[in-house]
Amino acid sequence: AKELISIINTTVKRGGDVVIPSFAIERAQDIIFELNKYYTTYIKTENRDFLSVPVYVDSPLTVSATEIFLRNPDCFDKDTLNLINIGNNPLDFRNLNFTRSVEESKQINFSKESKVIISASGMCTAGRIKHHLKHNLWRKESSIVFVGYQANGTLGRRIKEGEKVVKIFGEEIQVNAKICSLEGFSGHADREGIIRWIKSFKNRPKKIFVVHGEEEATEEISRKIEEELKIKTHIPELGETLSIERRKRFAWREIRNR
Numbered sequence: 001a002k003e004l005i006s007i008i009n010t011t012v013k014r015g016g017d018v019v020i021p022s023f024a025i026e027r028a029q030d031i032i033f034e035l036n037k038y039y040t041t042y043i044k045t046e047n048r049d050f051l052s053v054p055v056y057v058d059s060p061l062t063v064s065a066t067e068i069f070l071r072n073p074d075c076f077d078k079d080t081l082n083l084i085n086i087g088n089n090p091l092d093f094r095n096l097n098f099t100r101s102v103e104e105s106k107q108i109n110f111s112k113e114s115k116v117i118i119s120a121s122g123m124c125t126a127g128r129i130k131h132h133l134k135h136n137l138w139r140k141e142s143s144i145v146f147v148g149y150q151a152n153g154t155l156g157r158r159i160k161e162g163e164k165v166v167k168i169f170g171e172e173i174q175v176n177a178k179i180c181s182l183e184g185f186s187g188h189a190d191r192e193g194i195i196r197w198i199k200s201f202k203n204r205p206k207k208i209f210v211v212h213g214e215e216e217a218t219e220e221i222s223r224k225i226e227e228e229l230k231i232k233t234h235i236p237e238l239g240e241t242l243s244i245e246r247r248k249r250f251a252w253r254e255i256r257n258r
Contacts, residue, residue: 001034007143007180012053012114016141016177021129021156023122024061027148029069030185031118032057032091033080039093054095054113058105058128059120063098066091109135122148124156133159134168140176147185152214191221198229207232209242 011018022028035055057063069075070091073084083090099105105128108117119129136142137159150156158166160181165172198204208225210218210233222233236242 001037003182004031004034004145005038007145008053008116011141011143011178014141015114016139016143017114017132017136018116018143018145019129019132019136019177020116020118020145020147021122021124021133022059022062022118022120023148024059024120025065027122027185028057028059028062028118028120029066029091031147032066032096035096035116036088036090036093039095040088052095053116054097055093055116055118056097056099056108057118058099058108058132059118060100062118062120063100066098105131108132122156123150123154124159125154130155130168134171134173137166137168137177138174140178142177144177144179146179146181191224194221195224195228198225198231204229204231207234209233210235 008018020031022031032055057066070089073081076084076090080090099108108115109132117132119127119132121127121129124130124133133144133155137144144159146156146160150160155166155168159175159179162175162179164175166175167173198208208222208231210222210225213221218235222235225231225233234242
């Protein structure tokens with residue numbers, strides 16, 4: 001989070017915007033939560049630039065999801081509830097703006113002041129984020145901050161990997177903005193985290209299917225699981241059909257309990 005604040009301050013001093021492609025559920029709320037910490041704790045510090053920057057959450061789905069979070073405080077953890085009890089809404093702070101309508105979204109890019117824009121989709125394949133990228137990628141004073149996984153072949157992946165020109169809405173856009181990646185916000189568990197999670201099982205699985213990852217990463221985690229945990233693994237191929245049979249004792253227990 002400190003790195004994000006640093007990026008915002010540096011970008012504001014250049015006169016640019018900070019554009020954050022984000023998944024609408026959980027990731028966007030994580031970012032709002034972290035920004036809230038700094039808006040409340042930096043009041044008495046020298047970071048005046050940050051405090052004056054408006055933050056726009058420009059995604060109808062993200063706005064709706066955030067409202068659901070706020071309506072269900074009983075699902076928050078203890079630390080978050082403590083913040084609420086002292087009057088600090090963790091998903092709200094001064095200068096935070098939620099936009100739903102198309103007209104409100106358009107007005108964001110008409111504003112000449114520096115700003116932070118959080119918008120979906122997270123991989124830049126659709127949604128309002130594409131408009132914000134079109135307005136900011138060519139600006140060397142702006143920053144694009146990736147906070148989540150970018151799948152191969154997506155616009156987000158191409159930008160993240162350094163393509164100098166990308167096509168958005170049929171128009172070629174020069175990539176002059178500063179491209180940043182904050183892996184700390186990623187929802188994907190790292191290798192050691194997965195190993196710890198499997199170790200926590202009371203009854204460990206006989207076999208593990210490794211999916212949803214880059215080829216090199218899935219091969220590495222498969223090797224790690226087999227070497228360290230002595231559990232067989234399998235990496236399914238695209239279109240492969242697998243048959244998983246229920247063990248008899250579980251089938252009998254299910255029938256008996258009906």
